[in-house]
Amino acid sequence: MELRQRCTGEKQDRHKDSFIVMIITQMQYFFLFVASYVIVGALTPIMRKIAISKEILDRPNSLHKSHLKPTPYLGGVAIILGVVIVTYSALIVSKLSASNYWLATSLLAPAIFMGLIGLWDDIKDLHPFPRFVGQTVAGVVVAIILILTSNFGTPTGSIAIDVFVTIIWIVGICNSINFFDNLDGGAAGTTAVSSIALAYLAIINDQNLIGALSLVLAGATLGFLIWNRSPARIYMGDAGALFLGVLVATLAIRLKPNTDSIPASFATPLLLLAVPILDTTVAVISRLRRKVSPFQGGKDHLSHRLIRSGMSRKITAVFLWTLSAFFAVQAIVLNFNFPFSEFIILFFSGIIWLSLLFKFLNCKDK
Numbered sequence: 001m002e003l004r005q006r007c008t009g010e011k012q013d014r015h016k017d018s019f020i021v022m023i024i025t026q027m028q029y030f031f032l033f034v035a036s037y038v039i040v041g042a043l044t045p046i047m048r049k050i051a052i053s054k055e056i057l058d059r060p061n062s063l064h065k066s067h068l069k070p071t072p073y074l075g076g077v078a079i080i081l082g083v084v085i086v087t088y089s090a091l092i093v094s095k096l097s098a099s100n101y102w103l104a105t106s107l108l109a110p111a112i113f114m115g116l117i118g119l120w121d122d123i124k125d126l127h128p129f130p131r132f133v134g135q136t137v138a139g140v141v142v143a144i145i146l147i148l149t150s151n152f153g154t155p156t157g158s159i160a161i162d163v164f165v166t167i168i169w170i171v172g173i174c175n176s177i178n179f180f181d182n183l184d185g186g187a188a189g190t191t192a193v194s195s196i197a198l199a200y201l202a203i204i205n206d207q208n209l210i211g212a213l214s215l216v217l218a219g220a221t222l223g224f225l226i227w228n229r230s231p232a233r234i235y236m237g238d239a240g241a242l243f244l245g246v247l248v249a250t251l252a253i254r255l256k257p258n259t260d261s262i263p264a265s266f267a268t269p270l271l272l273l274a275v276p277i278l279d280t281t282v283a284v285i286s287r288l289r290r291k292v293s294p295f296q297g298g299k300d301h302l303s304h305r306l307i308r309s310g311m312s313r314k315i316t317a318v319f320l321w322t323l324s325a326f327f328a329v330q331a332i333v334l335n336f337n338f339p340f341s342e343f344i345i346l347f348f349s350g351i352i353w354l355s356l357l358f359k360f361l362n363c364k365d366k
Contacts, residue, residue: 024208029199032090032212033219040082040223047074048227048234056123058235071232073122075224076240080115082220083247084108087213103209106145107254110138111247114174118238128295131242132171138246139170146254169253169269174245176276179283181241183303184230185317187276190324191244192221194272197328198251201268201335205258210251217247230313248273258335264342267349271331274353275324278302282360305363327353 051057051072059070087104117134120126143166147159181187199214221244227233236244252269259265270277279302286300287293306316330349334342 024212029203029212029215032086033215035089036082036086036216036219037223039085040078040220041226042223043078043081044075044224044227044234047078048072050074051234058237072234073237074119074239075228075234076115076118076122076236076238076243079220079224079236079240080112080243082223083213083216084112086216086219090212100209104213107209107213107247107250110141110145110170110250111243113141114138114246115239115243118178118240118242122237122239131238135171135174135242135246136167138174139167142166142170142246142250142253166253170246170249172280173249173252173273173276174242176273176280177245177248178238178241179280179301180276181236182301183317183320184232184313185225185228186303186320187241187244188221188225188228188236189317189321190275191248192218192225193321193324193328194248195221195251197325197332198248198255198272200332201257202251202255205256205335207254207256210255213247214251217244217251230317258337259342260337261342263346264334267346268331268334271327271334271349274327274349275302275320278353278356278360281357285361302360305360309363323356 051074056073057070058073087108088101091101091104114134117126117131121131140163143163146166147162177187177191180190195214195218199211199218202208202210202214224236224240228236252272255269257265257268259268282302282305283298283300284294287296287298292298302320303313303316306319307313311319327349330345334345
């Protein structure tokens, strides 16, 4: 009840986290989605040509690689450029105040920072430690911004705990999306599904900036998916995966769910990203029980296990997108506040997620 009262009171403050003086119509939301889809779809083949000319390629030179020939990177650069171009173009065209630019930049800057580290990794093949440091820095920056602007979606009441949770969440989801980028269309399609659900929840709760950026992100990932679906003609690389990881994690943690209980509030972002989290959990547990580094690549992800079970690469991607959509729908229904729905959904979703975890862990590691 206390959380409910706090959430109700926060609704009056949500414009701190939105396009303050702008009412975004359905047509404008649609335009943002289409614009990012078209721009990223057009930029991706250009980045592909640049990657080939500069030999920025993912070569199948290690055991955990499943593709057979070198495939260009830099798809992530197209995603980053598309998101940035559409976001700031919309702000300029709308002639909004400086506070709106600050809000958008506070969301995009940490993601762009990690995207640049990822690009450096794509070009120079960094050791995992610099990436981890970068992710931690991004998490700290996001936490500081959230504290300064009072924009935690589900605050715990303790600044120390809020900061800790934010850093763990940003680093965890950043790695999850990066780990999940092991199948043609896997990470892009799943991020698109999560972003669409996130946009819906933000829009119905009057968080215009979160809704708008989520739709921009959905359009960007779907535009990239044109070129990344099986057989992939380009990969997003670490630049794209780390950018998507930080941005979707930040959007999710800034969402203020319309729920009645603290567990349901915390469960909403977890459900939105349940499948990448499941993939990372399976891979990490698998590697730890084999006494290898969790950061070491391997063919122990959900996609690899599904393909070994007989699924084609295309069907595997569709299955993972569908699974993501299932959990995303649970997050949406959770926010409708039907009688007894929170307990039922949390219990039902938790049982399914744990069942999938044990099912995948019982598959043979490789």
